[in-house]
Amino acid sequence: MSQKQRVGVTTYLFFIPAILCVLAILLYPVGKTIYLSFTDSEGLLPPVFIGFDNYQNFINDPVLRATLTNVLIWTIATLVLPVFIGLLIANVVSGVKGSAVYRMIFLLPYVLSGVAVGALWFNIFETEGLLNSFLVSVGLESWVNSWLLYYPQNTLSMIIAATWASTGLVVVLFTVGIQNVPLQTVEAATLDGANSWVLFWKIIWPQLKYIRAVVIGTALANSLRTFDIVWVMTGGGPSRTSETLAVTMYREAFLLNRYGYGSAIAVFLMILVTTISILALRGGLKKEATL
Amino acid sequence: MKKDSLLKHSVLVILSLIWLSPIYLLFVNAFANVETWESNFDWSLKGWDPIANFQQAWSVADLSPGLKSNFFYGILGAGLSVFFASLAAFSIVALNPKNKSLWFWVIYGVNLVPYQMLLLPLFESFASTGLYDTRWGLLLVYVAIAIPFAFFLSRNHMLSISKEVVEASQLDGANKIQTYFKIFLPLSWSALGAAFLFQFTWIWNDLVFGLTLTTSAEIRPLMSTISGLVGQYQSIKMPIVLCATLIASLPTAFLYIVGQKLFVAGLKAGS
Secondary structure: OHHHHHHHHHHHHHHHHHHHHHHHHHHHHHHHHHHHHOEOOOOOOOOOOOOHHHHHHHHHHHOHHHHHHHHHHHHHHHHHHHHHHHHHHHHHHHHOOHHHHHHHHHHHHHOOOHHHHHHHHHHHHOOOOHHHHHHOOOOOHHOOOOOOOOHHHHHHHHHHHHHHHHHHHHHHHHHHHHHHOOOHHHHHHOOOOOOOHHHHHHHHHHOOOHHHHHHHEEHHHHHOOOOHHHHHHHOOOOOOOOOOHHHHHHHHHHHHHOOOHHHHHHHHHHHHHHHHHHHHHHHHHHHOOOO | OOHHHHHHHHHHHHHHHHHHHHHHHHHHHHHHHHHHHHOOOOOOOOOOOHHHHHHHHHHHHHHHHHHHHHHHHHHHHHHHHHHHHHHHHHHHHHOOOOOHHHHHHHHHHHHHOHHHHHHHHHHHHOOOOOOOOOOHHHHHHHHHHHHHHHHHHHHHHHOOOHHHHHHHHHHHOHHHHHHHHHEEEHHHHHHHHHHHHHHHHHHOOOOOOHHOOOOOOOOHHHHHHHHHHHHHOOOHHHHHHHHHHHHHHHHHHHHHHHHHHHHHHHHHHOO
16 A cells, blocks of 8 residues: 555656667667558658558569578577577586586587677588588598588578577576476485486476576577578578578668668568567466566 | 486587587687688698787777777666666566556567667668767667666566565665665676676677668677678688687677676576
8 A cells, every 4th residue: 555655756767768768769660660661662762652562572572482481490490409409408417517517618609699600600511611621531522512502401501500509598598497496396306216307307397387488489589580690601692592581671671772672571570570479488478467 | 326427428528529619610710820721621720820810800800999899889788778677677676656567568578579670760760860870879779679688687586576675675764766776786786797798798799780870990890890701701811700700709708707607696586
């Protein structure tokens, strides 16, 4: 009761800096992009409303299917690889001697930027690069391949690079989740003779529900908007074969100045990311409902 | 039990080796002698010349302005966003405002929006307001984008601060600002530190906003400068490019090694 009476104007003043930034830099542009997506804007002349034409053109783009397939491959692969490997490592590493060192090793690539990761793996996968000359040196000439020049191996190569870079954070997040499992429960199960396998599935896995939703939600959103690694390693090429929606949008809007069309791609991407994130986060967000 | 841990260690050692070999390749090739370097695979070092490469990367790639800008963006951007986010989180958790969920979603919801939605309008409005290619303009963008996740982390942590502590301080006659600075700020230190680390790293590594909203070498953040080097092998050799990426990664690597405990503690309290 007394709490309620004390709610005054000052309570809301604490929101002002955050709300102002979010409104000006995030919400206003979102509205503007939605508006631009229905216009023919190319930057110079005032935009003219053209209805759904941009969306129509987007759907009729002959490369769209390949781009969407790439997005799908990225999404499934980044859902399966870093999350699965990260969970495996987090589970194996907990309680092992030297766990901090192991965790550090997997987290190392995470501190490298997408640009650094791209530059390094470009050097590895390039046709004249380290992987091919390694294959030659161990007598596997027949495996030598132009990794970044053909579809879909260029996308798959870049996914390996992304997996290497992003698994470390998944390890840390799951480790935190595992450490939050009450110790008594684990000890009781061990006394009952549960081995690591049973321990994991019966005790730990159910307790990871919340953190799992966070990890999967973040991994999904990040993979759907993959940009840095692709931009550095292939630029989306050759002939747009390794483009993701984020790269297509950037190229259309900023290299070809097709603002309206680029906006339509961004809107499509946003709808895709929000829908999938909400579906994935639903389990974890239940906790938020009780604010 | 013994057998179990042997198996665990073998799995970990194998995975660690897989994870470390690209790092090893990064070092070997970044420090290789530029004159004799060819992209042939070799586990051994090919003419070890780290200092010369560092110097070349520094001067040829012109890293010093980008590095300076990045410290400006990273420290101020992460610091301000975490501060603003924690103010909002404090109000939502401790001051009982009306429409809590609405406030929460207005600030946090945009976290789900892909950056591509922001690029064009920001580019246009920056061009028309003179913010384009300025330090303060880009900083503003970083602060705003870093707020939602910092808000999420600090709010989660502040929920664990007990109501009694807040009420006791109010009975002592502390006003809201004092409650924030004397109770919530000190008690949320680890979560706010973790949020700072996260957002500093994100800002430090940003590519797309730097590419879109800046153009001059003085203003451009580091990754946007370096990404331009990767394509031009004729003029700049690969070891120099790799060396540049290595220099660019030193600050974040250092932060994580120093702050790992803080990072884990902050996340733990927030989960």
